């Protein structure tokens with residue numbers, strides 16, 4: 697099989713996974729089952745036929761509208777599908793056909809679901825982050841990107857550091873800035889990627905959060921108390937770490953030597 701067909705199949709596999717993630721993003725916060733019933737139009741409740749449920753393609757064929765009621769389908773659905781497809785492809789190119797590819801894809805999928813649920817509802821569901829901590833640690837025991845020690849320190853550093861920041865923030869401003877969900881998410885990231893990833897993730901999430909959050913505050917003036925969810929920044933910084941983390945850390949550590 698030519699390599700490009702393999703890559704195309706991996707991308708499509710990722711888009712199908714993304715289609716399932718859309719279901720999770722919509723249903724988990726509403727306490728609905730992610731397995732049954734099958735997907736339906738949120739506007740007219742009509743079940744979506746199998747041939748109208750092909751990731752990316754159906755959205756394009758249907759012009760972004762429900763076949764039954766012509767209500768517009770959010771562009772976020774194909775976006776999440778394409779994003780997951782792109783992440784799957786990138787992970788495959790990095791890890792090849794290996795266990796690490798599948799486990800890391802599972803981790804990335806959890807991050808994507810968390811990011812979009814947090815964006816929508818300002819919550820990070822425990823049903824993902826808490827098992828996520830346990831699975832990340834178990835994988836470290838049985839062989840993953842990190843050692844058991846790195847994973848354990850990662851959990852402690854992730855949970856502890858953000859808890860400390862949240863505590864001090866609350867003490868100074870008397871407002872709750874970061875939710876307990878962020879703390880559990882960072883502990884999960886630490887379990888999977890180790891403590892070095894915590895430093896990287898916190899740094900990049902704060903940096904990008906400050907820029908984007910500051911920009912958003914400037915645009916909408918009355919929104920001074922509008923708290924931008926931190927979860928999406930943490931999630932996407934952790935994703936970035938998988939791809940660029942070790943290079944950036946090495947670059948930084950070698951910087952002083954020139």
Ligand SMILES: [Zn+2]
Pocket residue numbers: 737738739740741742762763764765766767
């Ligand atoms: Zn409809």
